[in-house]
Amino acid sequence: MLTPSASRNKLVGSRFSDAPAExxxxxxxxxxxxxxxxxxxxxxxEAMLPYLTxxxxxxxxxxxxxxxxxxxxDKARRQVASLIGARANEIVFTSGGxxxxxxxxxxxxxxxxIHGRHVIxxxxxxxxxxxxxxxxxxxxxEITRLPVxxxxxxxxxxxRAAIRxxxxxxxxxxxxxxxxxxxxxxxxxxxxxxxxKRGHRHLWFHTDAVQAAGRLSIDVQTLGCDLxxxxxxKMYAPKGSGALFIRRGVRLLPQQVGGHQERERRAGTESVxxxxxxxxxxxxxQNEMNERNDHTRRxxxxxxxxxxxxxxxxxxxxxxxxRLPHVSNISFRFIEGEGLLIHLDxxxxxxxxxxxxxxxxxxxxxxxRALGRDEELSRGAIRFSFGKDNTEEEVDYVLEVLPRAVxxxxxxxxxxxxxxxxxxxxxxxxxxxx
Amino acid sequence: MNNxxxxxxxxxxxxxxxxxxxxxxxxxxxxxxxxxxxxxxLRLSLRIRNGRIEAARFLAYGCPPTLxxxxxxxxxxxxxxxxxxxxxxxxxxxxxxxxxxxxxQHAASxxxxxxxxxxxxYAVTNGG
Numbered sequence: 405m406l407t408p409s410a411s412r413n414k415l416v417g418s419r420f421s422d423a424p425a426e427x428x429x430x431x432x433x434x435x436x437x438x439x440x441x442x443x444x445x446x447x448x449x450e451a452m453l454p455y456l457t458x459x460x461x462x463x464x465x466x467x468x469x470x471x472x473x474x475x476x477x478d479k480a481r482r483q484v485a486s487l488i489g490a491r492a493n494e495i496v497f498t499s500g501g502x503x504x505x506x507x508x509x510x511x512x513x514x515x516x517x518i519h520g521r522h523v524i525x526x527x528x529x530x531x532x533x534x535x536x537x538x539x540x541x542x543x544x545x546e547i548t549r550l551p552v553x554x555x556x557x558x559x560x561x562x563x564r565a566a567i568r569x570x571x572x573x574x575x576x577x578x579x580x581x582x583x584x585x586x587x588x589x590x591x592x593x594x595x596x597x598x599x600x601k602r603g604h605r606h607l608w609f610h611t612d613a614v615q616a617a618g619r620l621s622i623d624v625q626t627l628g629c630d631l632x633x634x635x636x637x638k639m640y641a642p643k644g645s646g647a648l649f650i651r652r653g654v655r656l657l658p659q660q661v662g663g664h665q666e667r668e669r670r671a672g673t674e675s676v677x678x679x680x681x682x683x684x685x686x687x688x689x690q691n692e693m694n695e696r697n698d699h700t701r702r703x704x705x706x707x708x709x710x711x712x713x714x715x716x717x718x719x720x721x722x723x724x725x726x727r728l729p730h731v732s733n734i735s736f737r738f739i740e741g742e743g744l745l746i747h748l749d750x751x752x753x754x755x756x757x758x759x760x761x762x763x764x765x766x767x768x769x770x771x772x773r774a775l776g777r778d779e780e781l782s783r784g785a786i787r788f789s790f791g792k793d794n795t796e797e798e799v800d801y802v803l804e805v806l807p808r809a810v811x812x813x814x815x816x817x818x819x820x821x822x823x824x825x826x827x828x829x830x831x832x833x834x835x836x837x838x
Numbered sequence: 839m840n841n842x843x844x845x846x847x848x849x850x851x852x853x854x855x856x857x858x859x860x861x862x863x864x865x866x867x868x869x870x871x872x873x874x875x876x877x878x879x880l881r882l883s884l885r886i887r888n889g890r891i892e893a894a895r896f897l898a899y900g901c902p903p904t905l906x907x908x909x910x911x912x913x914x915x916x917x918x919x920x921x922x923x924x925x926x927x928x929x930x931x932x933x934x935x936x937x938x939x940x941x942x943q944h945a946a947s948x949x950x951x952x953x954x955x956x957x958x959x960y961a962v963t964n965g966g
Contacts, residue, residue: 747854
């Protein structure tokens with residue numbers, strides 16, 4: 405651990421009046437990256453542990469060990485189905501959200517190619533959707549990527565206008581992973597229903613609910629989607645398990661073959677312990693959803709109010725009403741997100757940025773760019789995502805270190821310096837207010 | 839051991855305690871270079887007297903390696919003769935921040951390019 409010495413403090417202070425404040429390195433840990441992954445709930449761990457030890461059977465085996473494992477998988481399937489109002493046999497377990505998204509999109513497109521080669525999606529999908537769709541485009545499919553405007557929300561009129569006779573799939577996420585905006589998926593489901601009544605039979609609707617499941621109340625019967633992806637580790641279960649809801653009667657081409665598991669829709673021995681954990685986590689999420697959401701919303705809203713009061717030149721990304729209750733995405737002008745991330749990390753605060761700089765090229769977050777933000781704001785975006793176990797004290801700590809980290813980086817920034825010169829009437833752009 | 843800091847700690851140290859940050863009001867050589875691809879920026883302001891860099895300050899916008907390299911180069915060149923400064927290499931900057939993965943070494947290149955730009959400006963205005 406580095407401990408700034410008194411002499412160093414004195415040296416910095418006396419030589420350079422415009423030098424940034426030193427950042428002390430402390431070991432307090434605050435995890436504000438729950439959209440990336442969540443810690444495992446102790447009750448979930450307790451539920452899965454027997455399946456890592458004495459209950460180790462293969463769910464496909466006929467003997468007692470296998471039957472025990474199969475029963476556990478069946479229970480988990482009912483628990484996960486219940487979370488979204490589905491039937492148990494409409495749930496296919498996968499290795500995670502990415503596989504679920506791949507299976508949904510490739511599976512439908514390969515099965516229904518004869519009816520058309522046009523897919524509608526949004527400009528802010530997760531890379532696991534974006535990547536598949538990009539690959540389809542390379543293979544000659546036509547893709548319509550719907551804009552989201554500055555609020556990060558797809559317009560229903562644009563969905564309607566994009567539908568063509570050869571459209572076979574609409575894939576629009578339920579809630580965005582970077583800014584948390586909630587899409588109007590129920591209305592898209594209704595639109596699909598209307599289209600089908602008009603005779604457009606070969607059109608399916610997939611929604612990536614990896615961020616939404618366990619946080620939003622979902623009922624696939626009213627939602628009207630045909631396919632819905634989920635991931636266990638976003639709801640306090642371990643990484644390595646996900647699920648795809650496939651509405652009864654929807655046919656897709658399996659992407660993994662060579663086994664009869666998951667009703668021939670996904671071959672491979674079930675990861676029983678992970679599936680059990682997913683089931684337990686889904687049940688807990690369903691039972692505790694309101695409580696968790698009230699808690700994270702309260703923390704998030706207080707955090708945002710205070711950030712707005714303490715730090716100038718910030719922009720909130722995405723519609724602040726129509727979004728997940730645990731996400732806050734903020735662009736800090738004049739600084740780069742990765743630098744802020746490192747500064748916060750050195751003080752034990754874990755956050756996330758959608759941009760990445762490598763090999764001399766910058767990949768600004770496509771999500772923030774899709775909001776119409778300029779390059780500077782896209783580069784300066786940070787996602788804070790709260791969880792059920794975060795505390796008010798942790799938020800206080802982040803509110804203490806964040807303004808200092810921003811101030812330090814802005815003190816180094818030529819953009820901040822130039823902006824300050826342009827507008828001498830204002831306070832320095834680093835920190836305003838209390 | 840000459841340096842008690844590990845490579846990773848050297849980098850962190852430059853990020854948490856940037857050296858020579860800011861601008862000089864009496865600079866006689868200022869340059870700002872931008873990486874045209876990633877948009878990272880580095881501004882160096884130097885006060886050069888009698889063939890020596892009396893003072894150097896930096897400002898940087900970009901990823902952490904750009905900030906660290908800006909800090910490192912401003913620290914290294916202060917007090918050096920400009921003939922020696924002109925010979926500084928990218929690898930010396932990389933070493934000063936404790937090493938950089940290859941995908942981040944453009945940050946050190948930007949630091950050297952900015953330094954050369956400042957020295958070139960000084961040469962033009964001072965007939966050097």
